[in-house]
Amino acid sequence: MGSNTWPVDTCRRASADIDAFYDATKQVAHSCDGGVCIGVDGRILEQMVRFKNISNDEIAEGLSLDSLNYADWMGARHMSAYETSLRPDVITTITLSEESGRITVFQDGEYETVEREMIGGPWRGQEDD
Known part of the structure; x- marks a missing residue:
C-alpha cells in the first residue's frame, strides 16, 4: 500500500x-x-x-462464502471486510463509509451497521441551516 x-x-x-x-x-x-x-x-x-480475495480453504470451519448476505448498500470495501471477517485469525472488521458515515462491524460472517444519522452530529463540518 x-x-x-x-x-x-x-x-x-x-x-x-x-x-x-x-x-x-x-x-x-x-x-x-x-x-x-x-x-x-x-x-x-x-x-x-x-486484503486479497478469500477462498473457501481460508475460511474458519463452519463458515462459508455462500452463506454471506450482501446488502444493497455494500460496496467493494464493505464486501471485502465482510468476507475478511470469515478468516479464522480475524476477530472483527470495521468499516466507516466516507460517503455516508455508516459504521459497520463484521464478525464471523455476521454484521451490525449504524447509519450516520443514528450516531448524531454533523458529518464533515456540515451544519443545519
Whole structure:
C-alpha cells in the first residue's frame, strides 16, 4: 500500500488514549486508503493493507462464502471486510463509509451497521441551516 501508513507516532495502540486514537483516525480517514490491522493487545500496525480475495480453504470451519448476505448498500470495501471477517485469525472488521458515515462491524460472517444519522452530529463540518 506504499505510503498509506497509520501514524504510529501519534497513536500506537487503539486502547491507550481515545483522543490520540480519534486524531489519528481522522488523519488517516482524510488521506489514506486501505485497511488497518489491530492486534488483540490493541497494537496498531503501521503499514496499511489491502486484503486479497478469500477462498473457501481460508475460511474458519463452519463458515462459508455462500452463506454471506450482501446488502444493497455494500460496496467493494464493505464486501471485502465482510468476507475478511470469515478468516479464522480475524476477530472483527470495521468499516466507516466516507460517503455516508455508516459504521459497520463484521464478525464471523455476521454484521451490525449504524447509519450516520443514528450516531448524531454533523458529518464533515456540515451544519443545519
